[in-house]
Amino acid sequence: MTDQPDSNQPGTQAEGVEDPLGPPGIGDVEAAVPSDEPSDGAPGESGVDPSTATVEELIELLESAVSTRDEYLDALRRNQADFENYRKRAARQVADETARALESLVEKLLPVLDACDAAALHGSAEVAPIQAALVGTLEKDGLERVDPVDAEFDPSRHEAVMHEPAAEGDATTVVSEVLRVGYAWNGRVIRPAMVKVRG
Numbered sequence: 001m002t003d004q005p006d007s008n009q010p011g012t013q014a015e016g017v018e019d020p021l022g023p024p025g026i027g028d029v030e031a032a033v034p035s036d037e038p039s040d041g042a043p044g045e046s047g048v049d050p051s052t053a054t055v056e057e058l059i060e061l062l063e064s065a066v067s068t069r070d071e072y073l074d075a076l077r078r079n080q081a082d083f084e085n086y087r088k089r090a091a092r093q094v095a096d097e098t099a100r101a102l103e104s105l106v107e108k109l110l111p112v113l114d115a116c117d118a119a120a121l122h123g124s125a126e127v128a129p130i131q132a133a134l135v136g137t138l139e140k141d142g143l144e145r146v147d148p149v150d151a152e153f154d155p156s157r158h159e160a161v162m163h164e165p166a167a168e169g170d171a172t173t174v175v176s177e178v179l180r181v182g183y184a185w186n187g188r189v190i191r192p193a194m195v196k197v198r199g
Contacts, residue, residue: 146182166199
C-alpha cells in the first residue's frame with residue numbers, strides 16, 4: 001500500500017491548491033509595484049504620443065506648453081509686484097510712525113526749551129550751555145526756531161495776540177515782538193510763535 005502524502009502535515013500541500021503564504025512570484029511583485037514610466041507607445045498627459053505624433057500635433061503641444069509657461073510667469077510676476085508693493089507700504093508706514101513718534105517727543109520737550117529761555121532771560125548763565133546743546137542736537141534732526149522779530153506777519157507760522165498801530169513806513173503787518181518762540185519740525189509748524197504785531 002502506497003503512502004499518500006498527508007495534506008495536514010507541515011511542508012506538504014495538496015495538488016492544485018496554491019499556498020497563500022508562499023513566496024510571491026516575480027510576476028506578482030512587478031504587478032504590485034506601479035511603474036512611473038509610461039509604457040511604450042502610451043500617450044503622455046497631453047494625450048499625444050511624441051514618437052508617433054504629426055507635425056501639427058507637435059506644434060499644438062508646443063503651443064500648449066508655451067501658454068502654460070506664460071501663465072506661470074504672469075502669476076509669478078504678479079506675486080512679485082504684490083510683494084514689492086507690500087514691502088514699500090510697510091517701509092513707508094514704519095517711516096511715518098517713526099516721524100510721528102519723534103515729532104511727539106519734540107512737542108513734549110518744548111516746555112523744557114521754554115524754561116531754558118525763561119532762565120536765560122533772568123540771567124541764569126549756567127543754563128545756556130545745556131540749552132545750546134539740546135537745541136543744537138534737535139536742530140540737526142529738523143528742529144527750527146520760529147523767532148520772527150521784524151519779519152512780515154505770517155498767520156501759518158505766527159499767532160498774533162497783541163496789536164499796535166502801524167509805524168511810519170510800514171507797508172505790511174510786521175512782528176514787533178515775540179512773546180513766545182515758536183517751533184517747526186522738518187518744515188511743519190508744531191507750535192506757532194506767539195507775537196505782537198504792528199500795522
